[in-house]
Amino acid sequence: MIITTERTGDVLVVVSNNPPVNALGHAVRLGLAKAIEEAAADPAVKAVVIRCDGRTFFAGADITEFGKPMQDPQLPEMLEALEASGKPVVAAIHGTALGGGLETALACHYRIAVPSAKMGLPEVKLGILPGAGGTQRLPRVVGAAAALEMIVGGAPIGAKKALDVGLIDRLATEGNLAAEAIAFAQEIADVRPLPRTSEKTAVAEPGVFEAFRAANARKMKGFEAPEACITAIKAAVELPFAEGLEVERGLIKTLVASDQSKAQRHIFFAERAAAKVDGLPADTPLIPVQSVGVIGAGTMGGGIAMNFLSIGIPVTILEMKQEALDRGVATVAKNYANNVKSGRMTQEQADKAVALLKPTLSYDDLGAADLIIEAVFENMDVKKEVFAKLDKVAKAGAILASNTSYLDVDEIAAVTSRPEYVLGMHFFSPANVMKLLEVVRGAKTSDSVLATAMSLAKSIKKIAVVAGVCYGFIGNRMLKPRQDQAGQLILEGAKPSDVDRVFLDFGFPMGPFQLADLAGLDIGWHRDPTRRETVREALCAEGRLGQKSGSGFYDYDEKRQRTPSPVAEKIIAEYAASKGIAQRVISDDEVRERCLYTLVNEGAKVLEEGKAQRASDIDVVWVFGYGWPVYLGGPMKWADQIGLKTVVDGLKRQADRLGPDFTISPLLAAKAEKGETFN
Template sequence: MTDTSPISTQRDGDILIVTSDNPPVNALSAAVRTGIWQALDEAEGDDGIKAVLLICAGKTWFAGADITEFTKPPVEPLLPAMVERMEGFAKPIIAAVHGTALGGGCETALGSHYRIAVPSAKFGTPEVKLGLLPGAGGTQRLPRLVGVPLALEMTAKGDPISAKQAHEAGLVDRLAGEDSLKADALAFANEVAAARPIPRVGEKDATADAKAIEDFKAKNAKRFRGQLAPAANIDCVEAATRLPLAEGLQFERDAFMKLMFSPQSAALRHIFFAERKASKIDGIAPDIKLRKIKRVGVIGAGTMGGGISMNFLSAGIPVTIVEMKQEALDHGTGLIRKNYEATAKKGRMTEAQVEAAMGALTPTLKMEDLSDCDLIIEAVFENMDVKKEVFGKLDKIAKPGAILASNTSYLDINEIAASTSRPQDVLGLHFFSPANIMKLLEVVRGDKTANDVLATAMALAKTIRKVAVVAGVCYGFIGNRMLIPRQMEAMKLLMEGATPARVDKVHVDFGMPMGPFQMSDLAGVDIGWHRDPNRIESIRDALAAEGRWGQKKGAGFYDYDANRQPSESPRVAEIIEDFRKKSGAEQHEITDQEIIERTLYTMVNEGAKILAEGKAQRASDIDVVWVYGYGWPPYKGGPMFWAGQEGLKKIVEGLEKNGFDVAPLLREKADKGETF
């Protein structure tokens, strides 16, 4: 091995210790695979070596393949060959696992003959989340070792299991001490060095379990809808129960290659990298000094304010929450406790963690109590005058250097910032509802927002486990701005002959969790309504005036039963028909393609305008916003990536056919045969 190899070897008596040191996550790069192969050569050529102990330096065991290699020519030894060589090796190989053994890391552990792990370790095959399957024997060895039901959970869903679960299932042979992995693994290696026969996972038989497979498919039908990879993983696990290992591995390899070159995997890998890219801010040095955020203030204890507060409390950051009336304050803090207790009941938190979070919350009726906060987030009514009044007060109360943020969905951050004497400290933090669950955070950069304020907000987003995207100031920022043409066209389609159910079905068939009208009913038809029941200028006004405010009222664009199950509404059909007659809108046969062109192509068109105006840093940021904030199917990569797969020329033609002005950037890229 060369001095630059990430793999080193060292003798301890009869044991060859093979250590991987490939930070940050010991990815199974070509150099790592080559190093392991050479270490096996060393062990093979030395009769004094009785066993091989494979261990990793740093924070983790092999956390997966190096996915930057996916688009490059393959470099031998390939991972499947390395795992097969390990499994067939004539001397016992012991895997000593800490951190995360994911994907190829889990498969490397499966190729070893014995596995020892610290209790905090995790094992998983998350390739399905990149539209793939574990392609180095994971779908064939897991069912042989842990049975079909757990193998399905691990491969087709891609969720990791704890070392304790892995131990109970037989995936881990022994648990080590949390701080004594190397010593315990060496003792284990010495214990099994002479044991024969050597246990090889591939030599075991996987028991057929047709019922488990059918039950799993039925239970996860909604989750897997429209996706290729889960079905391929299920087929491969099933193949392990009827094919010998060599044939099963070939079956897996064929399925892997098919997925690898599928549009879905390309889209999922795009989103994987896009999420990481989104955190980088153009024009700001990565080592800029950040402001310290030790306490956060939140103004408003409603659903949004409470959800925002929970993000910080869960991350161990104390929060001061302000309301105008005691009743509203009590209700808000009660809801935070209720949410935490519900999480504890599901086993995701301990009672002690609930009490620690609640103990870090300071409820108050006095704005002055925000004077010691490093970041203050306003979550009040979406009205410019109200927000400016709040920021005017904050300007006098907040300490110098405190960051002042508005949780607005649409409003002009520059105008809000101008109501203070410190516009450099002001930005938008647009959380999505429910704020304690939704991963997206739009960080809105005002014209005068200081670089360190923006960088601090982006870093803080990671701390509270959000996926953050930088947006410029414009009406609706990135996500809601693109939503506007979609919603407008959906309403026009109703006037021209479509039904809410028809428009929604096209969106759900496309892969969205719900369509525009289902979403409106869920969010509330009354949101943004002018509240005057006598002023009826649109279908929405008519619904709102009749109290059809959506699911919360049991009626909106749909009628709802006691379980909130929707059905088409005769009353809504009457309202739509009435508006059609009054407007004189021309009726015509509306195809599914027309619905796609008018509701989704228009979003792409708006996205192109956002890019041209510099309101988003890059096209992939727009994709991240829509995947994490609006339920765009990840396996379609976000609207701008999907536009490339659909064909920009086709999108331009569809827009022109329907009478839309095509964004110059979209037309330019289409003419050049480019994508975003």
């Protein structure tokens, strides 16, 4: 039985046991509804406790029911019956009470939680809002200001904060929740009237909604669900409960049908699908990783090291020169100090992490590491030299990984005597912050090595996507045509600021030329001002290196605020003239078609060649690695939504300008002709 009941004195204890997260599926809802009826019918019962076995309270809806007709009792109706109970009901919370789980707790008359518990309404992240009364009950319990933070922000709060804002009534002792919940129920069994949430008044300070919108405008830009959440919470303040519920239900009906919510739900499932590797048996043995080596103490190497230090895995970090090593170690320490300052970790946690870092100048010190990740200069000869050395010093069975962004992992593996232990682990910068990890499976990479890398990714809180070996793997391979077209567009007459504006209006956090200025235009520059073979070289030759020099494609003030640069535009126009390229007026539509449709086209080629397992993996790469707006679901989902025929027609329209080597993906063309989609 998923829901069981047992009497302890005059308290009916209702227990859910629906592993792994006690999701509120049909059987759970039905069992809870019957338990409420049982309590009402038994005169010996004076109060009810609802709790869960396993690792968590109800952690939300049952995702296997998404997109299917819901069976009765549905959650809103079940919760109304729960709140209407004539006998007090106590929610006993441990683990996480999220979404429908917290809505269930809010419909109870009292709430008790252990200090480690977390509570939240994260539906906004799926492009929807809490649809079982959460937008109406939470403001009535904690007030409008706290409800806005929880519902529009979507982040859970801890039990201590929940107690402070009035979300829970009492903290229990860890490990003793069941007994203390029963004692609490006995204590309040005769208290009347029952504190029904729907009968409370939602408190809102004057101007709270306007102030919240202003403070969060940047985070909410482009998203539809946050504004709908605000509207629903405002209804809780201004309308009776029943009318507020009608507002909530109307809003969620609209949101569920929207392209944005479909895209955000797509990414939710895509993220989980990406963790599954086709053809990899579930029982593939993992290689224990208890120590890590990192080669290179620069920005990337230091960031990679932090991922492992932060979960308690010791890291030996190697550099060739003492000065570079000292600088890298100091940067890691500074990053941890910033984490403490911002409240992301305690001083004790930071100290423990830093103490696990061992700096060295000798390859021999990497001999005991279970995993060694190379993060050196992006040059094949340099990387081959590193792996040849590693092959001699690394212990038998050690995993050897390259952080290469573009290069052939099989060619790197070939210089070792153990290619089955070599793979790519492409972190994104800053590596200690960015969520995405491309795990590159070489031709000879063993199943155990691949499975271990995927498991480790989860341990260090990364979203891992398996990629095949090709130039740039998934993300950077698709980035190249976008960047090539952006570069060509400014030669043909588009201003860098116009191209960037199209990207910003689309929903990207930055355009390609903002990004180039931020990274530095002199990356890979040969330093010869007389050689001007690209626009970037022409800009660098004039001392325009990007933000760090105060000028690049844009001009920057002392606060690094950008403005379009007449000087840069003149340099670009002169360069175009020197190449015989006539400049003209370019429309926003042309920018989109040449930059974004070509990106989708390259994604289709990645799929054709089997370099990505599924279209949704490509979407995950672009959402978590390149800033593709999550409400557009990634490039392949976006192409599905606008229609693959639209993409193909746009590519045909621009064909003469896309270069002599451009070809439309046969997979894209075939799907467009048949009216199919990638996802």
